[in-house]
Each structure stands twice: as structure tokens, then as C-alpha cells.
Amino acid sequence: xxxxxxxxxxxxxxxxxxxxxxxxxxxxxxxxxxxxxxxxxxxxxxxxxxxxxxxxxxxxxxxxxxxxxxxxxxxxxxxxxxxxxxxxxxxxxxxxxxxxxxxxxxxxxxxxxxxxxxxxxxxxxxxxxxxxxxxxxxxxxxxxxxxxxxxxxxxxxxxxxxxxxxxxxxxxxxxxxxxxxxxxxxxxxxxxxxxxxxxxxxxxxxxxxxxxxxxxxxxxxxxxxxxxxxxxxxxxxxxx
Numbered sequence: 001x002x003x004x005x006x007x008x009x010x011x012x013x014x015x016x017x018x019x020x021x022x023x024x025x026x027x028x029x030x031x032x033x034x035x036x037x038x039x040x041x042x043x044x045x046x047x048x049x050x051x052x053x054x055x056x057x058x059x060x061x062x063x064x065x066x067x068x069x070x071x072x073x074x075x076x077x078x079x080x081x082x083x084x085x086x087x088x089x090x091x092x093x094x095x096x097x098x099x100x101x102x103x104x105x106x107x108x109x110x111x112x113x114x115x116x117x118x119x120x121x122x123x124x125x126x127x128x129x130x131x132x133x134x135x136x137x138x139x140x141x142x143x144x145x146x147x148x149x150x151x152x153x154x155x156x157x158x159x160x161x162x163x164x165x166x167x168x169x170x171x172x173x174x175x176x177x178x179x180x181x182x183x184x185x186x187x188x189x190x191x192x193x194x195x196x197x198x199x200x201x202x203x204x205x206x207x208x209x210x211x212x213x214x215x216x217x218x219x220x221x222x223x224x225x226x227x228x229x230x231x232x233x234x235x236x237x238x239x240x
Contacts, residue, residue, distance in 0.1 A: 002129050002149050002207075007031050007039040009211050009238035014059050014135070016151065016211075016238070017047075020125040023102025026050035026066065027121070027133055027151070029073070030058040033065035047071050048102045053111070053135055054118035055082035074101070076108070078117025095119060111137035114186050130204075135211050137188055145201045151238075152196075154210040154227070155187035156217035164216060187212070190223055197231055205233045213237065 007015040008031040015031040017024065017040055024046045026036070037044055050066050052075040053059055060083045063073050067089040075085065077092040093099055094117075095110045103126050108119040113136045120134035122144065130146050135153040165176045188196075208231060210223055220237045228235040 001127070002125070002131055004131075004149065004151065004207070004209055005039065006209070006211075006238035007036055010213070010215070011058050013061070014212065015062075016133075018123075018131065018151075020103055020127065020129065022125075023048050023104055025101065025104065026071065028052060028059045028135075029063040029066045030056075030061050033062050033069060036062075036066075044069060044071075049074055051075070051106070051121055051133075052079055052083075053120065053133075054113055054115045055079045056115065056136070059136070060085075074099070074106075076117035076119055078115070079119075082116060093119070109142055111135075112139045112141075112186075113137055114182075134188075136186060138186055139188075139192065140196055143200055146204055147201065148204050149207050149209075150205060150233075151209040151211055152193065153188040153212045154190055154193050154218070154223050155212050156214045157190040157219065157223070160219060161217045187214075190218075190226065194226070194230055197227070202231050202233070205231060208233045208235045210235065210237045 001021055003019050005017040013031040014028040015036055016027040018027060026047055029050055029052055049072045063085055067073055072089050074091050074093050080090055093108050095108050098107045105124045107122040111118045111120045111134055123131040129148045131149040132144055132147050133151045134140055161180050165173055168176055224235050224237055
């Protein structure tokens, strides 16, 4: 049975622990290693690897500490090169090329972000469960069948962003509009996420985790209510 433990989920730092009861993995390394240890009650020896989606510091900054602790890192070559990750603890992975870590079979796929070779992950275990992980992407081009667990970004609502722009002093509106344009090219909105769910097979989904909510442009309770109403699954919001 899949168990998901968020450690950090914001622009300040991202990291998650995932286990199927046999193989433990970290997803992302953007949180201080000692904070990871504390969140996991210092039970780090069972962690078989750490998957990293892309090069931004809130996802990769503490990867060297993870490697020093004896945990292997799995990321694209583009991410490794940009983050300066090298050595025997680093394994380069690529979109569409399946690999195995313990009881997990993992298929990386392309996501849409403003960096070199960002990846999402489709993870299947030997019990027939399937976990989708996708963050820092404004769109997911693929369709998935038989998912049981979903960890996915829901960074902002277009309605909230527009409201914030209109309510801001006129002299700062151009700056807010500029930030919003970057959001459109790099992060998943509530509206796009709802479209993603409507386009995919949700019949087996048990649990959805909403990740990386914006401090200023999100509404945790609204997001949770709308996604739960749309999908019928249990919905959690990862702590920031």
C-alpha cells in the first residue's frame, strides 16, 4: 500500500517520502537534509533512492547532502549538469526510458517547465498500484490509465491571480502581470489541473495530493473542495 509523506512543498523547498511498504524513495531534494531526517523520525537507512524533477534549487539544492548520506540520485542529464551533480551516486535517466528501483518500476516523462530536461514520473509497484508525480509544469501532454495515487502541482488559480492584479496599486500591476506570464509558462493552474483530470482515467484513483500551492495566488480549501468534487477521490494538500 502506497504511503505518501510530504516534507516540504513550496518555493522555499520541496521533498516528499513515498513507500509501497517495501521500497522507500525520496522525491525531490529541495529541503535541508536534517529537516528530512526530522520529518522521517531519522529512519533514513531504508531509502533506496531520490528522484529529482528539475534543476531549480527548491527541488535540488540539498541533493549533495542526500548523496553524502549514501542515497543515490536519479535525474536527467540536463538536471545533473545544471545542478553540478556528479559521481557514482548520480544516475542519469531520460524520458520514455523505464528503470527500476527496488519494487518500483519508474517511467520518466517530459513536463513543461523553463529548464533543461525536466521530468515527471509514473511509478508502478508490484501490487499493481500506480503513482503519478508531476510538479512545476503548466501542462501534461500524456494520458494515464489505472492510476491509484496522484501527486500533482496545483500552484494557482487564474481567478485569484486576476483578482490580485486588479486589487493591487496601479504602479505595481505591471510587475504582477510579468510574474503571471511566467506562471503561465511554468506552473500548473487549478483550471488546467481540472482539465487534466477530466481527460484522464480516474476510475481507480484513491488519493490525490495537491503540491506546491502559491502563497499569494491559491486557496487551499477551495482547491481541495473543487478537486474532490470533480474526482470523488480523497484529496490532501501538501504542507508548505
